Amino acid sequence: MASTQHSRSITVLGSTGSIGVSTLDVVKHLGREAFEVAALTGSGNIGLLAEQARAFDAKLAVTADESRYGDLKDALAGTGIRVAAGRSGLIEAAQMDAGLVMAAIVGTAGLAPTLAAARRGADIALANKECLVSAGDLFIDAVKRGGGALLPVDSEHNAIFQVLQEDQRHALERVIITASGGPFRTYSLEQMAGVTAEVARAHPNWSMGLKISIDSASMFNKALEMIEAKHLFDLKPEQVEVIVHPQSIIHSMVGYSDGSVLAQLGCPDMRTAIGYALQYPQRASLAVERLDFAKLARLDFEAPDETRFPALRLARLAMTRGGVQGAVLNGAKEVALDAFIAGRTGFLRMAEITEKVMTDLATLPPASSMDDVFAADAEARRLAAQHIG
Ligand code: NAD
Ligand code: MG
Secondary structure, eight states: OOOOOOOOOEETTTTTTTTHHHHHHHHHHHHHEEEEEEEESSOHHHHHHHHHHHTTSSOOOESGGGHHHHHHHHHTTTTEEEEEEEEHHHHHHHHSSSSEEOOOSGGGHHHHHHHHHHHOOOOEOOOOOHHHHHHHHHHHHHHHHHHHHHHOOOOHHHHHHOOOOGGGGGGEEEEEEEEEOOOOOOOHHHHHOOHHHHHTTTSSOOOOOOHHHHHHHTTTHHHHHHHHHHHHHHHHGGGGEEEOOOOOEEHHHHETTTTTEEEOOOOOOOOHHHHHHHHOOOOOOOOOOOOOOOHHOOOOOOOOOOOOTTHHHHHHHOOOHHHHHHHHHHHHHHHHHHHTTSSOOOOHHHHHHHHHHHHHTTTTTOOHHHHHHHHHHHHHHHHHHHHHH
């Protein structure tokens, strides 16, 4: 029987990144009957962006880098694909009439376009955790008011989303976020002090973008994920636990009042979480590796060490203080991370700088609008740059 189902339309913000490429791989696998592509966005990688736009017959291609507009225009000459650039181009992509938007830009740069998509009522597949870390409840409110669904793509939050029984919210005690521990799980502080970005980017289990890989090594990624979980699932700070699980097979868990713990397991492949968000509430059929428990043989766990990984302590501080402290933590961390990648500061200094800025800005009032969030983010960046010197 011929399918009468109309294909959905998808926009991928950050299509040239690790999540973006995996998203288009899932879209390709699901076929044209499932999705047509509205807009794709990238920044420096014009060749890949143009290739994706052609392959998926996108209506609009956007580079965040205004100086590359001409290059993108040339690369797509004669295709009929519209081209735009810069901040306004990203907003234009977000505002196109796609029912689903994959938010996969890295960092705070993703906030404004994702917000624009949420406000017009698109369903948001959220990889960009910084939206929730920085804007928190204001972002959740924007999604609610827009009327679209919020579908977590971060593997831990996707796992929690899969096993959280909404009708049993009263019985939910805690969420347990798993962490691989990253490449420095067994390193001493002295060993970590001297590592370079090249070493820090080598994640043991997941293949990801540069910044999130280094954030995994410092456990700032886990810190962001704790704050992300708090907002996403409306939790108290003490309901958010972290356990180190080096194999990354259990992607996270939910604990209930009868002592039951429900977990989602799978091979570490982001396409499972992406497929779940793209096909929700259905399950996609995906060509990912299946778990072989006999081969796995064992799963290990250990308590996280907040002395060697102070980012976790800073996340707790941001959660208990509330207000704009998530934006402050993330803004300061992004500047410190850029400095570390550029070789201008040390690995352990990233947490020290972030903590200093959080102390400087401990009494900032809560945000009543997105402007307050952007102002807190900007102030945190300014102070972090000052501390780096
Ligand atoms: P990435 O660095 O591989 O890709 C980032 C994308 O954002 C690229 O398309 C890039 O062109 C674009 N971009 C970069 N700077 C930009 C700017 N200033 N303005 C607009 N666009 C810009 O990153 P990634 O690993 O795919 O991660 C994307 C997001 O997903 C991050 O928020 C990350 O925390 C989150 N995430 C990633 C993974 C993963 O497995 N990679 C897992 C969970 C969550
Ligand atoms: Mg994650």
